[in-house]
Amino acid sequence: MSDKTNDAETADLEEFRKQTRAWLEANCPPEMRKPATSDADVFWGGRNAKFSSEPQRIWFERMRDKGWTVPDWPKEYGGGGLSAAEHKVLRAEMARMGARPPLSSFGIWMLGPALLKYGNEVQKQEHLPNIAAGLIRWCQGYSEPNAGSDLASLQTRAESDGDDFVITGSKIWTSYANYADWIFCLVRTDSAAKKHDGISFILFDMTSKGVTTKPILLISGYSPFCETFFDGVRVPKSHVVGTVNRGWDVAKYLLQHERAMISGMGERGVGRPLGQIAADSVGTDALGRLDDAMLRGRIASFDVDEAALAACAERAVDLAKAGQAHPAFSSAMKYYGTELNKRRYEILMSAGGVDALEWESERSKQGARPRAWLRTKANSIEGGTTEVMLGIVAKRILDLPGA
């Protein structure tokens, strides 16, 4: 790489940064520059989507029109067509002003990347623009009652019948299945093959005959997950993504993106420092330091690790761009990011003391903190447990022997 190209690239990128900052300043409503505090602050899109506020609608529509709900997707599929470097600049500028994501969606985080890699042109044209525009909300049919960490042992059957598959079985932990319009689903298309070899990755409408969902009440008092039942659901074979019986490749690729998403769930670098939040309830000493030396130490150690993880997340993106990333590295990030998020909420609960115990009151925003604390406990389970992640790192990255 010559210095000249470097300089030209840097100059272009700086120009892009300037324009992006100006556009965001002009177009992001002030209300959308505060951290989301409840589920209503998150816009998920879909056929039945409702905006919880006018600023939420304006922000979404402006970003959608620029293709910035999916900034790095190709323009032909409703994306922004940004390069990796430009996308990094946009993320940095949004983080700088605390701008919320305009649209949250499993279509963006998980299905989209898998379709871009494995989908055929018809599938890409049918689904990607609808994801980018927030018109269709997706859910993920992966886990089953007897296939959790051992996902490949899944039993939901898809039987061939002419041009269709007929799907029978059940899924569990299907996030927001009760709100979703479509599902991307792992089904067994060959029960005689070895467990990884008889799986297909298929898409279908949740309003299809034979689909039912049942929310699961969790320890947080919320029901973000469902049981999902399929009773002879008829799906055209053209809805299989990739090759029939090779769905595990798609599933694994998608899991890498899911893990990257979950590892980023902590609100890194957003809002006030944890130590200052803690000071609200714990108080400070004469020198202005948090009046609980042990808690202060825990928070400071947390901050060190959080800042270091942020650098590592940034580096992971840069390594991928440079073609130097290990495909299993998302497992490393998933393990660390989720354990760190649990630490954050243990600290927040400890800092909040009695105040953080209230479950139902205006004052506590209906127990927002304890419910969020309980929610984080799933982070190290969903999308592959910490133990599964460590096993993947040990085997695929470190090449340690056995199983």
Next chain:
Amino acid sequence: MALVLTEEQSMLRDSARGLISDKAPVSHLRGLRDSKDPTGFSKELWHSFAEMGFAGLLVPEEFGGSGLGFVEAGVVMEEIGRTLMPSPFLATSVVAASALNRGGNAAQKSEYLPKISSGSLLATLAIDEGAKHRPLQTSLQAVRAGNGFRLSGAKALVVDGHVADLLIVAARTAGSAGEREGLTLFLVNPKARGVAIERTIMVDAHNAARIELANVEVNADSVLGEVDQGIGLLDGVLDIGRSAVASEMVGLSEEVFNRTVEYLKSRKQFGKLIGEFQALQHRAAELYVDIEITRAAVMKALQVLDADVAKAASAVAVAKARAGTTATRAVQEGVQMHGGMGMTDQFDIGFFMKRARVCEELFGDANYHTEQLARARGY
């Protein structure tokens, strides 16, 4: 800027690795230790370092240096960490060169920097006084005397202090211990009257000294930077040194880790390779992730330093704190997973443990830097 090495930086790494792994594997350190070498490093190797442009890596080209940045210095430090090579690179080429380049006047720069680049001058910063790194607690006194100053006090953990040709001494010209105001850096000739140097043989068999100054007279030209206002210069130079030590610790951690993983793949017990045991697999995986995260944090700090030294304090605190805890974990797991072999002097792992302990104290340990981050964030 991307958090990956550029092509040029990768080439620099390869040439540093080539030289260091060839001429200074861990057995080099062992030999210097066992022979009780009076200097504790190889002059011949230092000469090669200078020839390759490493001695003056951070020195501007107009003073005969390579004019490279802190990321590049970190690349070399990491390679040094892999084989634990005792080298004047840290004290002379990183810390002292930065102090002179950032704080020196034209005369000081043109006197010292070319000599650093050519490898003919060794220099070091004398900062610590107590058992722990507390720069603001500096109490070595410098009082005005005639045209210059008279220095009295003691310094500890002066890296390469027994071989340095030039000491950069942090002293208090005003105020009292704990205050930011009133610190001044002085260039002191170690052969000046009143300077007593005691080489301290350390646990890691690397090089350091205790230095006592008893009414040492220096002239006004010996002031580096501004009188009483040395803290700005000192903060920057220390952050540069911290990030360099953090880089060394990343190299050290990764080398210990690689050796340990190889051992897990070759040692058999209970009829199995011990690397098949999940208890060890998960610990190895956790350590791997720790090292990768720390590597990114250190690279980030070096890049921020290259952009603006004055704005790098928090990034450096994160890097040095992480490097300390990660290296400590790496060497402990290294010894534990090597079992009884890890406890023997014959095996190299112990050298890494000892060096990690010294690096942890050098320019502030993880506790110190975690505390700095808490203060910077206002709690």
